[in-house]
Amino acid sequence: MATIYDVAKQAGVSAATVSRVVNGRASVDTALAARVQQAMRELDYRPNALARNLRRRQTSIWAVVISDIGNPFFTSMVRGIEDVAQGAGYSVVLCNSDEDAAKEARYVAAALEEQMAGVIISSAGRAANVNRLIEAGTPVVAIDREVRGAAVDTVLVDNEHGAELAVEHLIEAGYERIACIGGPRRLPTAQQRLRGYQRALRAHRRPADDELVRHGDYRQEGGYQAMAALLDEGERPDAIFAANNLMTIGALECLADRGISVPDRMGVVGFDDIPWAHLVRPSLTTVAQPTYELGRTAALLLAERIAEPSRPPSTVTLRTELKVRASSNRPSVA
Amino acid sequence: MATIYDVAKQAGVSAATVSRVVNGRASVDTALAARVQQAMRELDYRPNALARNLRRRQTSIWAVVISDIGNPFFTSMVRGIEDVAQGAGYSVVLCNSDEDAAKEARYVAAALEEQMAGVIISSAGRAANVNRLIEAGTPVVAIDREVRGAAVDTVLVDNEHGAELAVEHLIEAGYERIACIGGPRRLPTAQQRLRGYQRALRAHRRPADDELVRHGDYRQEGGYQAMAALLDEGERPDAIFAANNLMTIGALECLADRGISVPDRMGVVGFDDIPWAHLVRPSLTTVAQPTYELGRTAALLLAERIAEPSRPPSTVTLRTELKVRASSNRPSVA
DNA sequence: TGGCCACGTCGTAGATGGTCGCCATCGTTC
DNA sequence: GAACGATGGCGACCATCTACGACGTGGCCA
Structure with a gap:
């Protein structure tokens, strides 16, 4: 691979001048610049990014x-x-x-x-x-x-607001016992979405039952397990709000395996859209993020x-x- | 940011020795190595990858x-x-x-x-x-x-073989007029999958009607348009083989918009799996790639x-x- | 007209941070 | 005492950028 020196030699100038032509920072005489350009083409010169990076420290x-x-x-x-x-x-x-x-x-x-x-x-x-x-x-x-x-x-x-909208929507649709499949406790997004869920329940004077909240790992598998736990333990909810897209998929999978029909026996809203949310049957209500x-x-x-x-x-x-x-x-x- | 020279000074050795400790290529006395490690920790030394890359030319x-x-x-x-x-x-x-x-x-x-x-x-x-x-x-x-x-x-x-399997499956399932939504003509994968489609038809003595083959762009939109063309122009097929996953999604979308039920009035097989193929209703038959x-x-x-x-x-x-x-x-x- | 200065150009030389070949040193072993 | 292996320092090298200074030109002023 040709270096800046090869180009300089070919064009009969110093390496510094070639550098100036390449970077266009300082002024170079037009005739010289043309000669340098010509030499670069002839040698198929590509500046070595590694050397440049080292020199520029970036x-x-x-x-x-x-x-x-x-x-x-x-x-x-x-x-x-x-x-x-x-x-x-x-x-x-x-x-x-x-x-x-x-x-x-x-x-x-x-x-x-x-x-x-x-x-x-x-x-x-x-x-x-x-x-x-x-x-x-x-x-x-x-x-x-x-x-x-x-x-x-x-x-x-606006995670909290989005979650609130989702849960309010479920309440207005007539669902009674709304569960939440939350994300990992340590993640701020999970905390905010959970707060939105709780806020909506409080605003509509629904009891915030701890049994209704499960935490998943933001992956499909976690959503599946959380849904299973909600179905098997305690009083069964009739709707769920899932805190991200993959967990929503997992929850739907679980519901399909159990033969629980959506939205008749279980309403579902997920946080974050999926490109083909409308192809899943039933098509999926989501809180879409930009x-x-x-x-x-x-x-x-x-x-x-x-x-x-x-x-x-x-x-x-x-x-x-x-x-x-x-x-x-x-x-x-x- | 500390350099290799700072570490060398701190440890009382030469830069070369520090380099040897960092890369573990040559043998360095244990005591010296320990002193160097210590100095690196004290200075929070991180080797500058740019300089190394330049020297190693990679x-x-x-x-x-x-x-x-x-x-x-x-x-x-x-x-x-x-x-x-x-x-x-x-x-x-x-x-x-x-x-x-x-x-x-x-x-x-x-x-x-x-x-x-x-x-x-x-x-x-x-x-x-x-x-x-x-x-x-x-x-x-x-x-x-x-x-x-x-x-x-x-x-x-094995694109050709996979496509052949898919189309054979449709034939055996009893579909009569099987169309193909192919990919961009210039792509080898598209060519091979098309050949597999044609081979299966030939093997079962089905006519290979040019009208039944449309080409999309391997994206959802292309699948949608190809499906629409297949529905609107010429004799309507009763099954389609789509040459990649996103076009399959597009085709399904089109079928849903037109109210054409799958698999009753249109059988669908897509090439390449989708993580949630089984959640789409009806769940999607696919040629899964590893x-x-x-x-x-x-x-x-x-x-x-x-x-x-x-x-x-x-x-x-x-x-x-x-x-x-x-x-x-x-x-x-x- | 001569001298000085500003300015545009361009080359020289170091700097960037590591790596590695070569060589010197030292201790050990036969 | 010679041979050898382990160890560690010196200095060249990687390809580019850039500060600094040199050089020539031209304009301006005395």
């Missing part, structure tokens, strides 16, 4: 650390990030932490070692990882999950922070939207 | 170039790649080419500039991109799609090629499996 890569690459919520978000990154001249690296704090820490370490230009993170755990990045001066944006104890740009959705927009916003915030590292961190909260479909349509009791 | 990153990050087929495949990469000490960068040859070329250029340790690619277009990598000495593995005109390690599934295994195999091949660059390229073909569910269950005519 890559042009953004790391995106997410907790589950298989969740369509994240893939759509990543698209939003990618589109902005592309436009701003950055590449995007995807890191899949699998909700594992250790794996997340490894990726953060890698981001530091590789001197990534920025990090967008949906953190599984404590603030330590995020703070490590901030201390090292790496621009960071938290997405989807707020990070307590870290001063960082953040993009969220996933693409979430990614876009985070990427824009990151670009701004890179441009202006010292500005105070800001938090953007996007709205959710209740999409009423068939799974929460209780047949009126005659 | 990063420890694998680029995975895929054509649609939103397709669960690819996300599962990526998991398989990641797990192997993780174990072998590599990080994985995801590049989303969106079936766009130009975008793909940009990512390939980036992989060359950043001197990626290896590339796994599901190429959208011609062999030029892959050959550029091979010429530069970058280890490459083609996945899911063979690359004609390039001598490269390849991992495929997606995770596909990724794993490609990653293993890449690791082998990196270890032994001169070995002749090999091709691995994995088997598909027909998963019979409800969407192809034709009610027997009384």
Whole structure:
């Protein structure tokens, strides 16, 4: 592979001049510049990004650390990030932490070692990882999950409000005993969605029975097990609110296995949409998040922070939207 | 950020010794090594990957170039790649080419500039991109799609056979007029699946009517449009074989919009599974691909090629499996 | 007209942080 | 005493960027 020196020799100039032509920062005589361009074409010269990165002490890569690459919520978000990154001249690296704090820490370490230009993170755990990045001066944006104890740009959705809407909708549809399949207790999104659920019950003077709340792991399997527990233990609910998309799928699976018909004997609303929610039968009522927009916003915030590292961190909260479909349509009791 | 020289000073040794301790290549006296470890901890030393990469003329990153990050087929495949990469000490960068040859070329250029340790690619277009990598000495593995005109390690599934099985199944289920929603003509997978469809028809002496074959873009929208065309133009089929998962979803959507019941009035089999195929009503008969295994195999091949660059390229073909569910269950005519 | 200064260009030389080949040293063993 | 292995330091090297200074030109002022 040709280096900058080969080009310089071919064009009869110094390497510095070639560098100037490549980067367009300083002024170079037009005739010389043309000769350099010519030489670059002839040698099929590609600047060595490694050397440039070392010298500039920074890559042009953004790391995106997410907790589950298989969740369509994240893939759509990543698209939003990618589109902005592309436009701003950055590449995007995807890191899949699998909700594992250790794996997340490894990726953060890698981001530091590789001197990534920025990090967008949906953190599984404590603030330590995020703070490590901030201390090292790496621009960071938290997405989807707020990070307590870290001063960082953040993009969220109104989880509590969305959950409240969902549960209110179930109440208005006539369901009586509404259960909740919550997410992992340590995750802020799970806590907020649970609060929304409780708030709606309280507002409508429904008792908040502890037996009605189960916690899953935000995966399909967890949703299945939580649903099974709700069916087998204690007084059976007639509707459920599930705190994320994959757990909703799991719950539906369980209900199908048990032959419990939705929405007649069990109303179902899930948090976060699924691309084919309307193909599932019955079609699924969901609290839709603006996933693409979430990614876009985070990427824009990151670009701004890179441009202006010292500005105070800001938090953007996007709205959710209740999409009423068939799974929460209780047949009126005659 | 502390450099290797800071650590060397702190431990009272030379930078070379610190390097040896970090990399564990050469033997270092235990006492010295301990002092170095101590100094690294005290200074919170992180090796600068950029400098190492420059010197070694290689990063420890694998680029995975895929054509649609939103397709669960690819996300599962990526998991398989990641797990192997993780174990072998590599990080994985995801590049989303969106079936766009130009975008793909940009990512390939980036992989060359950043001197990626290896590339796994599901190429959208011609062999030029892959050959550029091979010429530069970058280890490459083609996945899911063979690359004609390039001598490269390849991992495929038996597309033709899988498609044949699917169509045979529809024939045996009693469907008469079986249509095909094929993929983009230029893609080898689309060509192979189409051939499997045609072969099955021929074997059962069904006429291969050109009117019964439409081509989509491997996305949901394309499946929807192809289905609509099949319904509106010419003699209507009573079953369809769709050449990938997202187009199957699109076709189902179209059928639902038109009120055409599946499997009574239209049998449906799709190529490639969907995580929640059994939740869609009716549950979906599919040709399942070993997606995770596909990724794993490609990653293993890449690791082998990196270890032994001169070995002749090999091709691995994995088997598909027909998963019979409800969407192809034709009610027997009384 | 001569001298000085500003400015546009361009080359030299170091800096970036690690890695590794080579060589010196030291202790051990035969 | 020679041979050998283990150990650790020196300095070149990776490809690029950039601070600094040199050089030439032209304008302006005395």
